[in-house]
Amino acid sequence: MGPGGPHPELQPGSRGGKAPAAAPESIPPAWLGLSPGGGAGAVPELRTGRDGTGRGGTGRGRGGGAEGERPGGRGTRSAAAESEPSPSRAAAAAMGQIEWAMWANEQALASGLILITGGIVATAAQFAQWYFGVYSIAAGVFVCLLEYPRGKRRKGSTMERCGQKYMTKVVKLFGPLTRNYYVRAFLHLGLSVPAGFLLATILGTACLAIASGIYLLAAIRGEQWTPIEPKPKERPQVGTTIKQPPSNPPPRPPAEARKKLSEEESAAATSVPSGPQENPIPVTDEVV
Amino acid sequence: MGNWVVNEGLSIFVIAALPLARAPAACLNFNCMLILLPVCRNLLSFLRGSSACCSTRIRRQLDRNLTFHKMVAWMIALHTAIHTIAHLFNVEWCVDARVNNSDSYSIALSKFEDKPGETYLNFAEKKIKNPEGGLLVAVTRLAGITGIVITLCLILIITSSTKTIRRSYFEVFWYTHHLFVIFFIGLAIHGAERIVRGQTAQSLIQHKPEICWKKIDEWGKIKECPIPQFSGNPPMTWKWIVGPMFLYLCERLVRFWRSQQKVVITKVVTHPFKTIELQMKKKGFKMEVGQYIFVKCPMVSRLEWHPFTLTSAPEEDFFSIHIRIVGDWTEGLFNACGCDKKEFQDAWKLPKIAVDGPFGTASEDVFSYEVVMLVGAGIGVTPFASILKSVWYKYCNNATNLRLRKIYFYWLCRDTHAFEWFADLLQLLETQMQERNNADFLSYNIYLTGWDESQASHFAVHHDEEKDVITGLKQKTLYGRPNWDNEFKTIASQHPNTRIGVFLCGPEALAETLSKQCISNSEAGPRGVHFIFNKENF
Numbered sequence: 001m002g003p004g005g006p007h008p009e010l011q012p013g014s015r016g017g018k019a020p021a022a023a024p025e026s027i028p029p030a031w032l033g034l035s036p037g038g039g040a041g042a043v044p045e046l047r048t049g050r051d052g053t054g055r056g057g058t059g060r061g062r063g064g065g066a067e068g069e070r071p072g073g074r075g076t077r078s079a080a081a082e083s084e085p086s087p088s089r090a091a092a093a094a095m096g097q098i099e100w101a102m103w104a105n106e107q108a109l110a111s112g113l114i115l116i117t118g119g120i121v122a123t124a125a126q127f128a129q130w131y132f133g134v135y136s137i138a139a140g141v142f143v144c145l146l147e148y149p150r151g152k153r154r155k156g157s158t159m160e161r162c163g164q165k166y167m168t169k170v171v172k173l174f175g176p177l178t179r180n181y182y183v184r185a186f187l188h189l190g191l192s193v194p195a196g197f198l199l200a201t202i203l204g205t206a207c208l209a210i211a212s213g214i215y216l217l218a219a220i221r222g223e224q225w226t227p228i229e230p231k232p233k234e235r236p237q238v239g240t241t242i243k244q245p246p247s248n249p250p251p252r253p254p255a256e257a258r259k260k261l262s263e264e265e266s267a268a269a270t271s272v273p274s275g276p277q278e279n280p281i282p283v284t285d286e287v288v
Numbered sequence: 289m290g291n292w293v294v295n296e297g298l299s300i301f302v303i304a305a306l307p308l309a310r311a312p313a314a315c316l317n318f319n320c321m322l323i324l325l326p327v328c329r330n331l332l333s334f335l336r337g338s339s340a341c342c343s344t345r346i347r348r349q350l351d352r353n354l355t356f357h358k359m360v361a362w363m364i365a366l367h368t369a370i371h372t373i374a375h376l377f378n379v380e381w382c383v384d385a386r387v388n389n390s391d392s393y394s395i396a397l398s399k400f401e402d403k404p405g406e407t408y409l410n411f412a413e414k415k416i417k418n419p420e421g422g423l424l425v426a427v428t429r430l431a432g433i434t435g436i437v438i439t440l441c442l443i444l445i446i447t448s449s450t451k452t453i454r455r456s457y458f459e460v461f462w463y464t465h466h467l468f469v470i471f472f473i474g475l476a477i478h479g480a481e482r483i484v485r486g487q488t489a490q491s492l493i494q495h496k497p498e499i500c501w502k503k504i505d506e507w508g509k510i511k512e513c514p515i516p517q518f519s520g521n522p523p524m525t526w527k528w529i530v531g532p533m534f535l536y537l538c539e540r541l542v543r544f545w546r547s548q549q550k551v552v553i554t555k556v557v558t559h560p561f562k563t564i565e566l567q568m569k570k571k572g573f574k575m576e577v578g579q580y581i582f583v584k585c586p587m588v589s590r591l592e593w594h595p596f597t598l599t600s601a602p603e604e605d606f607f608s609i610h611i612r613i614v615g616d617w618t619e620g621l622f623n624a625c626g627c628d629k630k631e632f633q634d635a636w637k638l639p640k641i642a643v644d645g646p647f648g649t650a651s652e653d654v655f656s657y658e659v660v661m662l663v664g665a666g667i668g669v670t671p672f673a674s675i676l677k678s679v680w681y682k683y684c685n686n687a688t689n690l691r692l693r694k695i696y697f698y699w700l701c702r703d704t705h706a707f708e709w710f711a712d713l714l715q716l717l718e719t720q721m722q723e724r725n726n727a728d729f730l731s732y733n734i735y736l737t738g739w740d741e742s743q744a745s746h747f748a749v750h751h752d753e754e755k756d757v758i759t760g761l762k763q764k765t766l767y768g769r770p771n772w773d774n775e776f777k778t779i780a781s782q783h784p785n786t787r788i789g790v791f792l793c794g795p796e797a798l799a800e801t802l803s804k805q806c807i808s809n810s811e812a813g814p815r816g817v818h819f820i821f822n823k824e825n826f
Contacts, residue, residue: 128418
């Protein structure tokens with residue numbers, strides 16, 4: 001970090017003969033107010049015009065690094081567990097708005113599958129009180145069907161599950177019963193209880209109960225299930241961009257001029273092959 | 289159920305269920321060992337960077353670490369399912385034997401208890417019948433409790449790791465994933481009670497099951513069938529997982545230590561269309577082209593780390609990242625850096641930043657080819673900013689030593705917003721190349737894939753102008769998607785007998801297309817043109 005004063009990087013040839021940036025567009029750079037003559041470590045050769053031409057910077061010496069002495073610098077940083085990053089590279093996804101219902105949906109779907117599996121094991125092996133296993137299969141199938149259509153996210157686009165539009169129609173039919181997440185939370189809680197009587201299905205109970213809890217959280221935060229409707233395809237209407245066909249004939253010179261022209265043309269046609277079209281009347285191009 | 293395999297005590301009366309539980313347990317040992325290794329980012333980066341280890345081709349496989357992690361995770365899920373189902377059978381049958389609801393052999397074997405002269409075989413202690421008996425075993429024995437708890441953790445981890453959740457609500461994914469700590473601890477102690485028991489070797493010599501199974505009533509009374517003795521196997525899992533757990537712990541410590549190093553923001557630049565550039569310095573920071581770093585700004589969020597590709601070249605004495613403002617964290621950073629204010633910001637007001645990295649990806653290999661094709665889709669062009677700058681510096685410093693002779697650069701964009709800061713860079717390079725009479729070194733093609741009618745008419749009118757109306761570059765912007773087949777064939781014909789590196793940063797579909805094109809346009813023999821495909825993983 002260079003102190004103030006002469007900055008070698010601003011002089012041409014300082015970096016082994018590279019020419020400084022050819023100042024491109026003279027668009028006023030929207031950079032942060034950086035005073036000229038500062039510049040810690042900027043290499044002007046590749047500083048392009050829009051981004052501030054490489055001048056300035058926090059050239060008062062230590063730049064932003066003096067936080068240790070600044071209030072609120074070190075103290076607030078706790079040695080807490082680090083968090084891993086967001087998925088996208090140069091942009092962070094909208095982190096603050098978590099829609100719990102999306103996770104509850106995944107969890108409930110998984111619980112449905114686990115209920116079905118546990119139920120099949122209990123029924124096929126004829127464990128004691130295996131009729132609970134039969135219930136578990138039925139409950140699992142119901143939960144899977146209910147949870148298969150993914151709801152629409154409030155922000156951003158939602159990926160549909162494969163083939164979910166059929167179930168979407170059915171689930172939509174029940175209106176508020178399926179839209180409201182309180183109903184779903186208590187429904188799942190209720191469904192999970194009978195499966196808790198068998199060891200084979202108790203895992204399904206636990207998972208569905210957790211899903212129910214997450215749905216409750218989603219409901220408290222006011223989330224709702226909205227179906228993903230297919231967007232009506234906008235076909236570009238060819239006809240609409242064409243305005244009404246012209247109602248007047250194209251402009252022509254008056255009758256005498258036309259006669260003269262046709263004589264000239266026939267004379268010209270015999271002598272010279274037609275080159276580029278010579279418009280008898282000058283035509284202006286009115287495209288923008 | 290009455291069949292038996294020779295020596296395992298329990299398998300005498302629970303036939304296939306015990307081996308069916310043991311086998312996935314063995315697989316689980318192996319998989320749980322493997323799953324921690326691909327996420328030790330620093331270790332992998334170190335291995336990848338050290339040329340001592342293996343050839344470049346092998347080291348490139350390290351780029352697919354996340355794919356490997358996911359595959360192993362699915363295997364763990366599968367084996368957990370088999371293991372659980374098998375033990376469901378075991379528990380059911382053991383409890384049945386305890387309450388005398390089974391064949392006489394099993395019942396006789398269940399009678400043994402832990403008292404002088406005897407050891408127990410059947411771990412179901414209380415005489416409570418199924419299903420309550422089974423439930424009781426599950427919640428009172430250590431293996432049962434740990435089994436249920438860690439399976440629940442596994443299920444929660446899996447449901448929060450689906451693509452939808454991961455891409456949209458990363459925090460849910462990240463925090464829930466930390467349940468793996470409970471998973472591993474539970475896994476290590478899962479077998480500590482040793483309730484799965486078999487006949488001891490010594491007892492097998494004295495009491496041979498194949499003879500004595502017919503003489504149940506005479507056990508302990510005749511010489512050839514003394515009371516059989518049983519013991520449980522010591523838990524083995526911890527031996528498999530303790531190594532990787534230690535490595536991962538070291539990895540987290542390294543990340544933490546690196547994040548504590550002081551990072552100074554030397555310049556903040558705002559670009560049009562909600563992009564800012566942060567230029568920073570950190571002592572001892574060394575980067576290669578196309579690498580990425582994780583950035584944390586405690587003023588915005590104490591726990592969040594976000595990855596950004598480095599857009600500066602290694603030859604520069606600072607490092608920079610370009611950040612698009614799209615979410616809470618980036619907006620917070622925007623405000624913390626004072627970008628919303630017009631006046632000059634004092635240096636000390638800039639927020640403190642923690643940086644972890646840099647971590648390497650495939651772009652480092654760019655310089656080992658003579659000819660490269662760089663393809664960036666949308667924001668995926670960012671690593672190439674670093675590459676182009678670095679190429680430029682190398683070219684200026686010592687053109688003869690540079691192995692790279694020709695760059696074909698393709699930038700696919702949906703709309704014009706993404707062009708701005710990068711277009712400036714290209715323009716600069718264009719000018720510089722011309723000055724040095726080497727306009728052919730870099731040939732770039734920009735494709736606008738999301739044009740509509742109004743834009744099209746605008747372009748059509750300005751077609752004849754010297755500079756492109758969108759980018760201001762001499763090279764005109766092209767519309768629609770590139771015809772890759774043509775491109776590859778043209779390049780192949782211009783550079784016969786060379787290895788051409790193809791580098792992509794973009795969506796999966798494009799990766800597949802390019803990969804196929806690389807394969808179909810490469811010649812079969814060792815001589816001839818070869819396209820080698822490298823994909824960035826983000």
